[in-house]
Amino acid sequence: MRDLADDALVAEIRAAYAGSAQGWACGPERLYQIMADALVAGATGALTGRRVLDLGAGTGVASRALQAVGATPVGLDLAVEMLAHDREQRPPGVAGDAQQLPFRDDGFDAVVAAFSLNHVPDLLGALAECRRVLRGHGLLLASTFRTGDDHPAKAVVEGVLERFGYRRPAWYGTFKARVAGLTGDPDNLVCTARDAGFATAEVAAVPVEAGLDDPHRAVEWRLNMPHTLAFVAGLERPMQDRLRRVAIRELTGPLPSTVWMLVLRATAP
Numbered sequence: 194m195r196d197l198a199d200d201a202l203v204a205e206i207r208a209a210y211a212g213s214a215q216g217w218a219c220g221p222e223r224l225y226q227i228m229a230d231a232l233v234a235g236a237t238g239a240l241t242g243r244r245v246l247d248l249g250a251g252t253g254v255a256s257r258a259l260q261a262v263g264a265t266p267v268g269l270d271l272a273v274e275m276l277a278h279d280r281e282q283r284p285p286g287v288a289g290d291a292q293q294l295p296f297r298d299d300g301f302d303a304v305v306a307a308f309s310l311n312h313v314p315d316l317l318g319a320l321a322e323c324r325r326v327l328r329g330h331g332l333l334l335a336s337t338f339r340t341g342d343d344h345p346a347k348a349v350v351e352g353v354l355e356r357f358g359y360r361r362p363a364w365y366g367t368f369k370a371r372v373a374g375l376t377g378d379p380d381n382l383v384c385t386a387r388d389a390g391f392a393t394a395e396v397a398a399v400p401v402e403a404g405l406d407d408p409h410r411a412v413e414w415r416l417n418m419p420h421t422l423a424f425v426a427g428l429e430r431p432m433q434d435r436l437r438r439v440a441i442r443e444l445t446g447p448l449p450s451t452v453w454m455l456v457l458r459a460t461a462p
Protein backbone atom coordinates (compact mmCIF):
# COMPACT_ATOMS: atom_id res chain seq x y z
CA MET A 194 0.00 0.00 0.00
CA ARG A 195 1.48 3.37 -1.02
CA ASP A 196 1.24 6.33 1.29
CA LEU A 197 2.33 9.94 1.27
CA ALA A 198 5.62 9.11 2.98
CA ASP A 199 6.35 6.63 0.18
CA ASP A 200 5.54 9.25 -2.45
CA ALA A 201 7.85 11.76 -0.76
CA LEU A 202 10.65 9.18 -0.67
CA VAL A 203 10.15 8.34 -4.36
CA ALA A 204 10.33 12.07 -5.17
CA GLU A 205 13.63 12.33 -3.25
CA ILE A 206 15.05 9.26 -5.01
CA ARG A 207 14.01 10.77 -8.35
CA ALA A 208 15.74 14.06 -7.52
CA ALA A 209 18.92 12.29 -6.38
CA TYR A 210 19.19 10.26 -9.59
CA ALA A 211 18.23 13.27 -11.71
CA GLY A 212 21.38 15.01 -10.47
CA SER A 213 23.57 11.92 -10.83
CA ALA A 214 23.47 10.82 -14.46
CA GLN A 215 26.91 12.17 -15.34
CA GLY A 216 28.48 10.90 -12.12
CA TRP A 217 26.85 7.50 -12.54
CA ALA A 218 28.33 7.18 -16.01
CA CYS A 219 31.82 8.06 -14.69
CA GLY A 220 31.81 5.75 -11.66
CA PRO A 221 29.20 3.10 -10.82
CA GLU A 222 28.24 2.42 -14.47
CA ARG A 223 31.32 0.29 -15.06
CA LEU A 224 30.38 -2.09 -12.24
CA TYR A 225 26.69 -2.07 -13.10
CA GLN A 226 27.46 -2.87 -16.76
CA ILE A 227 29.35 -6.00 -15.68
CA MET A 228 26.43 -7.01 -13.44
CA ALA A 229 23.84 -6.27 -16.18
CA ASP A 230 25.85 -8.38 -18.65
CA ALA A 231 25.87 -11.25 -16.13
CA LEU A 232 22.12 -10.85 -15.46
CA VAL A 233 21.22 -10.98 -19.15
CA ALA A 234 23.72 -13.78 -19.87
CA GLY A 235 21.80 -15.97 -17.44
CA ALA A 236 18.67 -15.89 -19.63
CA THR A 237 19.67 -15.19 -23.23
CA GLY A 238 17.38 -17.93 -24.57
CA ALA A 239 14.33 -16.12 -23.17
CA LEU A 240 15.49 -12.66 -24.32
CA THR A 241 16.89 -12.95 -27.84
CA GLY A 242 14.40 -11.59 -30.38
CA ARG A 243 12.06 -10.45 -27.59
CA ARG A 244 10.54 -7.10 -26.67
CA VAL A 245 11.91 -6.33 -23.22
CA LEU A 246 11.18 -3.60 -20.68
CA ASP A 247 14.40 -2.32 -19.09
CA LEU A 248 12.86 -1.23 -15.78
CA GLY A 249 14.88 1.48 -13.99
CA ALA A 250 17.09 1.72 -17.06
CA GLY A 251 19.39 4.39 -15.62
CA THR A 252 22.19 5.22 -18.06
CA GLY A 253 21.36 2.16 -20.17
CA VAL A 254 23.58 -0.73 -19.08
CA ALA A 255 20.89 -3.44 -19.25
CA SER A 256 19.58 -2.06 -22.56
CA ARG A 257 23.10 -2.42 -23.99
CA ALA A 258 23.37 -5.98 -22.68
CA LEU A 259 19.93 -6.78 -24.13
CA GLN A 260 20.75 -5.33 -27.54
CA ALA A 261 23.97 -7.36 -27.58
CA VAL A 262 21.92 -10.58 -27.37
CA GLY A 263 19.43 -9.46 -30.02
CA ALA A 264 16.58 -8.32 -27.78
CA THR A 265 14.57 -5.13 -28.39
CA PRO A 266 14.57 -3.10 -25.16
CA VAL A 267 12.40 -0.17 -24.14
CA GLY A 268 13.76 1.81 -21.18
CA LEU A 269 11.77 3.20 -18.28
CA ASP A 270 13.16 5.28 -15.45
CA LEU A 271 11.90 7.57 -12.74
CA ALA A 272 14.55 10.17 -13.70
CA VAL A 273 14.35 11.45 -17.25
CA GLU A 274 17.89 12.80 -16.78
CA MET A 275 19.21 9.22 -16.47
CA LEU A 276 17.38 8.28 -19.67
CA ALA A 277 18.82 11.35 -21.42
CA HIS A 278 22.39 10.14 -20.92
CA ASP A 279 23.85 8.87 -24.24
CA ARG A 280 20.39 9.43 -25.76
CA GLU A 281 21.39 9.08 -29.44
CA GLN A 282 22.82 5.59 -28.92
CA ARG A 283 19.95 4.24 -26.86
CA PRO A 284 16.61 2.54 -27.50
CA PRO A 285 13.41 4.46 -26.74
CA GLY A 286 12.95 5.52 -23.12
CA VAL A 287 9.93 6.59 -21.09
CA ALA A 288 9.95 8.48 -17.79
CA GLY A 289 7.72 6.78 -15.23
CA ASP A 290 7.37 4.98 -11.93
CA ALA A 291 7.77 1.20 -11.59
CA GLN A 292 4.82 1.28 -9.19
CA GLN A 293 2.48 2.55 -11.90
CA LEU A 294 3.79 1.58 -15.32
CA PRO A 295 2.61 3.66 -18.30
CA PHE A 296 2.23 0.58 -20.54
CA ARG A 297 -0.68 -1.56 -21.62
CA ASP A 298 -1.29 -5.08 -20.31
CA ASP A 299 0.60 -7.98 -21.95
CA GLY A 300 2.90 -5.71 -24.01
CA PHE A 301 6.32 -7.22 -23.16
CA ASP A 302 7.88 -10.65 -23.49
CA ALA A 303 10.22 -9.93 -20.58
CA VAL A 304 11.00 -7.34 -17.93
CA VAL A 305 14.61 -6.86 -16.83
CA ALA A 306 14.99 -4.84 -13.63
CA ALA A 307 18.69 -4.32 -12.91
CA PHE A 308 19.01 -2.98 -9.36
CA SER A 309 15.84 -0.92 -9.62
CA LEU A 310 13.18 -2.86 -7.68
CA ASN A 311 15.38 -2.36 -4.61
CA HIS A 312 14.42 1.36 -4.78
CA VAL A 313 10.66 0.89 -4.75
CA PRO A 314 8.71 1.34 -1.47
CA ASP A 315 5.70 -0.65 -2.74
CA LEU A 316 7.48 -3.81 -3.87
CA LEU A 317 4.27 -5.82 -4.15
CA GLY A 318 2.66 -3.10 -6.29
CA ALA A 319 5.71 -2.87 -8.57
CA LEU A 320 5.88 -6.64 -9.02
CA ALA A 321 2.15 -6.69 -9.82
CA GLU A 322 2.80 -4.02 -12.46
CA CYS A 323 5.62 -6.13 -13.94
CA ARG A 324 3.26 -9.08 -14.16
CA ARG A 325 0.51 -6.95 -15.70
CA VAL A 326 2.70 -5.72 -18.57
CA LEU A 327 4.07 -9.22 -19.29
CA ARG A 328 2.40 -11.51 -21.78
CA GLY A 329 1.45 -15.02 -20.64
CA HIS A 330 4.55 -16.98 -19.55
CA GLY A 331 6.65 -13.81 -19.88
CA LEU A 332 9.85 -13.58 -17.81
CA LEU A 333 10.80 -11.17 -15.03
CA LEU A 334 14.52 -11.01 -14.28
CA ALA A 335 15.50 -8.73 -11.42
CA SER A 336 18.82 -8.17 -9.66
CA THR A 337 19.28 -6.84 -6.13
CA PHE A 338 21.88 -6.98 -3.37
CA ARG A 339 21.43 -9.41 -0.49
CA THR A 340 21.10 -7.65 2.86
CA GLY A 341 24.41 -7.82 4.68
CA ASP A 342 26.44 -8.80 1.59
CA ASP A 343 28.23 -5.46 1.53
CA HIS A 344 31.57 -4.97 -0.21
CA PRO A 345 34.01 -3.56 2.42
CA ALA A 346 34.62 -0.47 0.25
CA LYS A 347 31.14 0.79 1.19
CA ALA A 348 31.90 1.21 4.90
CA VAL A 349 35.52 2.30 4.45
CA VAL A 350 34.74 5.04 1.92
CA GLU A 351 31.73 6.24 3.91
CA GLY A 352 33.96 6.48 6.99
CA VAL A 353 36.48 8.60 5.07
CA LEU A 354 33.67 10.77 3.66
CA GLU A 355 32.39 11.42 7.18
CA ARG A 356 35.83 12.62 8.27
CA PHE A 357 35.60 15.17 5.43
CA GLY A 358 32.21 16.37 6.72
CA TYR A 359 29.77 14.12 4.85
CA ARG A 360 26.46 13.13 6.45
CA ARG A 361 24.08 10.67 4.80
CA PRO A 362 21.18 12.55 3.17
CA ALA A 363 17.92 11.90 5.03
CA TRP A 364 16.34 10.20 1.99
CA TYR A 365 19.19 7.68 1.84
CA GLY A 366 18.79 6.75 5.53
CA THR A 367 15.04 6.23 5.01
CA PHE A 368 15.68 4.28 1.82
CA LYS A 369 18.16 1.96 3.55
CA ALA A 370 15.91 1.47 6.58
CA ARG A 371 12.55 1.05 4.85
CA VAL A 372 13.07 -0.05 1.27
CA ALA A 373 16.37 -1.69 0.35
CA GLY A 374 15.84 -4.60 2.77
CA LEU A 375 12.56 -5.64 1.08
CA THR A 376 14.52 -7.01 -1.86
CA GLY A 377 17.60 -8.06 0.10
CA ASP A 378 15.90 -11.15 1.55
CA PRO A 379 15.52 -14.03 -0.97
CA ASP A 380 12.49 -15.52 0.82
CA ASN A 381 10.67 -12.18 0.87
CA LEU A 382 11.40 -11.69 -2.84
CA VAL A 383 9.98 -15.09 -3.75
CA CYS A 384 6.89 -14.69 -1.53
CA THR A 385 6.17 -11.18 -2.80
CA ALA A 386 6.52 -12.25 -6.43
CA ARG A 387 4.05 -15.10 -5.77
CA ASP A 388 1.66 -12.68 -4.03
CA ALA A 389 1.93 -10.38 -7.07
CA GLY A 390 0.58 -13.18 -9.23
CA PHE A 391 3.69 -14.76 -10.74
CA ALA A 392 3.28 -18.48 -11.43
CA THR A 393 6.88 -19.34 -10.59
CA ALA A 394 9.52 -17.45 -8.66
CA GLU A 395 13.03 -18.39 -7.61
CA VAL A 396 16.06 -16.51 -6.36
CA ALA A 397 19.71 -17.39 -6.92
CA ALA A 398 22.84 -15.77 -5.49
CA VAL A 399 25.20 -15.11 -8.41
CA PRO A 400 28.88 -14.16 -8.02
CA VAL A 401 30.09 -11.51 -10.46
CA GLU A 402 33.77 -10.87 -11.09
CA ALA A 403 33.82 -7.07 -10.93
CA GLY A 404 37.45 -6.06 -10.45
CA LEU A 405 36.65 -4.37 -7.16
CA ASP A 406 39.98 -5.47 -5.69
CA ASP A 407 41.31 -2.34 -7.44
CA PRO A 408 40.95 0.44 -4.82
CA HIS A 409 40.75 3.16 -7.53
CA ARG A 410 37.71 1.46 -9.06
CA ALA A 411 36.12 0.86 -5.68
CA VAL A 412 36.56 4.51 -4.70
CA GLU A 413 35.14 5.90 -7.97
CA TRP A 414 32.15 3.60 -7.51
CA ARG A 415 31.42 4.88 -4.01
CA LEU A 416 32.12 8.60 -4.63
CA ASN A 417 29.76 8.82 -7.60
CA MET A 418 26.66 7.32 -5.99
CA PRO A 419 23.50 9.45 -5.85
CA HIS A 420 23.87 9.83 -2.07
CA THR A 421 27.57 10.86 -2.15
CA LEU A 422 28.04 12.69 -5.45
CA ALA A 423 26.56 16.05 -4.45
CA PHE A 424 28.74 16.20 -1.34
CA VAL A 425 31.92 15.35 -3.27
CA ALA A 426 31.08 17.81 -6.07
CA GLY A 427 30.65 20.54 -3.44
CA LEU A 428 34.24 20.18 -2.22
CA GLU A 429 36.96 22.29 -3.80
CA ARG A 430 39.14 20.38 -6.23
CA PRO A 431 42.21 20.02 -3.97
CA MET A 432 39.96 18.69 -1.20
CA GLN A 433 38.32 16.21 -3.61
CA ASP A 434 41.78 14.99 -4.63
CA ARG A 435 42.76 14.61 -1.00
CA LEU A 436 39.56 12.69 -0.23
CA ARG A 437 40.29 10.30 -3.11
CA ARG A 438 43.89 9.77 -1.99
CA VAL A 439 42.88 9.05 1.61
CA ALA A 440 40.09 6.67 0.55
CA ILE A 441 42.40 4.76 -1.81
CA ARG A 442 45.08 4.54 0.86
CA GLU A 443 42.61 3.18 3.42
CA LEU A 444 41.41 0.52 0.99
CA THR A 445 44.79 -1.07 0.51
CA GLY A 446 44.95 -4.65 1.68
CA PRO A 447 43.11 -7.57 0.14
CA LEU A 448 39.72 -6.48 -1.19
CA PRO A 449 37.22 -8.92 -2.69
CA SER A 450 37.07 -8.60 -6.44
CA THR A 451 33.70 -10.34 -6.64
CA VAL A 452 30.27 -8.93 -5.83
CA TRP A 453 27.26 -11.13 -5.20
CA MET A 454 23.91 -10.28 -6.70
CA LEU A 455 20.57 -11.86 -5.98
CA VAL A 456 18.69 -12.72 -9.16
CA LEU A 457 14.92 -13.13 -9.03
CA ARG A 458 13.56 -15.12 -11.96
CA ALA A 459 9.78 -15.24 -12.15
CA THR A 460 7.33 -16.23 -14.85
CA ALA A 461 3.88 -14.84 -15.49
CA PRO A 462 0.97 -17.32 -15.57
Ligand SMILES: C[S@@+](CC[C@H](N)C(=O)[O-])C[C@H]1O[C@@H](n2cnc3c(N)ncnc32)[C@H](O)[C@@H]1O
Binds near residue numbers: 225269308
Ligand atom coordinates in the same frame (compact mmCIF):
# COMPACT_ATOMS: atom_id res chain seq x y z
C1 LIG B 1 20.93 1.65 -8.99
S1 LIG B 1 20.30 2.49 -10.39
C2 LIG B 1 20.41 1.21 -11.62
C3 LIG B 1 20.35 1.75 -13.02
C4 LIG B 1 20.59 0.71 -14.09
N1 LIG B 1 19.54 -0.28 -14.16
C5 LIG B 1 21.92 0.05 -13.86
O1 LIG B 1 21.94 -1.16 -13.56
O2 LIG B 1 22.93 0.77 -13.97
C6 LIG B 1 18.56 2.55 -10.04
C7 LIG B 1 17.74 3.20 -11.13
O3 LIG B 1 16.36 2.97 -10.83
C8 LIG B 1 15.66 4.17 -11.03
N2 LIG B 1 14.49 4.16 -10.14
C9 LIG B 1 14.45 4.34 -8.81
N3 LIG B 1 13.19 4.25 -8.36
C10 LIG B 1 12.41 3.99 -9.44
C11 LIG B 1 11.00 3.82 -9.64
N4 LIG B 1 10.14 3.89 -8.60
N5 LIG B 1 10.55 3.61 -10.89
C12 LIG B 1 11.40 3.56 -11.93
N6 LIG B 1 12.74 3.72 -11.82
C13 LIG B 1 13.24 3.93 -10.58
C14 LIG B 1 16.66 5.27 -10.68
O4 LIG B 1 16.29 6.52 -11.24
C15 LIG B 1 17.94 4.70 -11.24
O5 LIG B 1 18.15 5.06 -12.57
